[in-house]
């Protein structure tokens with residue numbers, strides 16, 4: 275690996291990042307073909323109907339002995355398909371292939387790299403690997419588990435409160451942090467809250483402060499306490515609203531909600547009698563939701579942390595002290611420090627007057 279490799283890999287990442295990963299089974303992929311120090315072709319997959327990035331770059335090319343192809347993710351490979359990216363790469367006589375991350379899809383997962391090497395292509399793996407991993411993190415989680423990638427995001431005071439004792443939380447954080455929240459909303463397929471937050475704040479859960487499409491809105495509500503007057507049941511995004519509930523909910527109310535155009539997902543109860551969140555995520559995954567941003571409240575956050583059902587935590591820490599109020603995180607059953615939740619890939623950034631913490635829990639059960 276050298277600076278030149280990183281430079282061209284960065285180009286491939288930029289190309290791949292022109293698209294957003296939303297509800298898509300295909301990873302974001304960009305490819306750059308380099309001869310000497312010159313880019314001679316480049317491409318990325320704009321829609322799933324288009325050929326993959328590597329194939330796009332190579333398809334119309336005469337055989338190229340001396341060039342190197344850079345791609346953020348392992349090219350696809352199928353022994354039967356001559357148009358698979360890895361096969362095309364060999365057919366075109368590409369000398370070297372520089373790859374950022376593996377593609378964990380079972381039919382690829384390292385097989386493409388093994389094939390390329392066996393065919394005499396020089397393979398360099400792991401260039402800007404962490405950046406490439408972050409680019410496709412939703413795809414990686416979903417492909418390996420069938421579950422959406424779950425980001426838990428909330429704003430707290432310096433003393434770890436989510437709201438005052440009367441439940442007021444709007445707005446703990448600054449304007450720029452709110453824009454960040456909307457930006458995060460726009461990149462996820464779904465936003466999820468517990469019914470407690472809906473009853474208290476009646477949020478709209480749409481993307482307003484930045485450009486972007488509003489994701490699915492998901493309300494977790496064991497017994498359908500949601501009032502029919504709730505904002506999420508009375509706006510133009512009703513068809514992108516899912517109420518996750520259980521068999522204890524009244525059938526008549528379910529029907530009334532469905533009649534308005536929202537979706538009802540009936541899930542089993544967990545041992546506490548509430549919505550079984552793991553099953554809920556599986557069902558959300560099955561309807562094409564590959565990433566979910568959880569925006570609270572305290573009980574929902576606590577459940578997800580306790581049951582290890584989250585992949586990234588984003589906390590906005592505002593320079594305010596509330597004193598007694600609603601704790602962001604409740605009882606986790608931690609008796610000794612070694613049982614505390616710890617984080618990898620930690621980042622802190624300043625935003626306006628706030629500090630943003632971002633981290634991924636250690637011991638994630640899936641990895642790339």
Ligand SMILES: NC(=O)c1ccc[n+]([C@@H]2O[C@H](COP(=O)([O-])OP(=O)(O)OC[C@H]3O[C@@H](n4cnc5c(N)ncnc54)[C@H](OP(=O)(O)O)[C@@H]3O)[C@@H](O)[C@H]2O)c1
Nearest residue numbers: 429441443468469470471496548549570571572573574577
């Ligand atoms: N600062 C922030 O970033 C922020 C963000 C959001 C909310 N808030 C504040 O947080 C407060 C609301 O928090 P909250 O704890 O009362 O409500 P919540 O976490 O939004 O909702 C909790 C409710 O969801 C339902 N639920 C169903 N299945 C569940 C499960 N498996 N795990 C957990 N909950 C489940 C339960 O009610 P049922 O069993 O009846 O269904 C539970 O009481 C409000 O004051 C709000 O303003 C602050």
Ligand SMILES: [Zn+2]
Nearest residue numbers: 326350358359
């Ligand atoms: Zn391909």
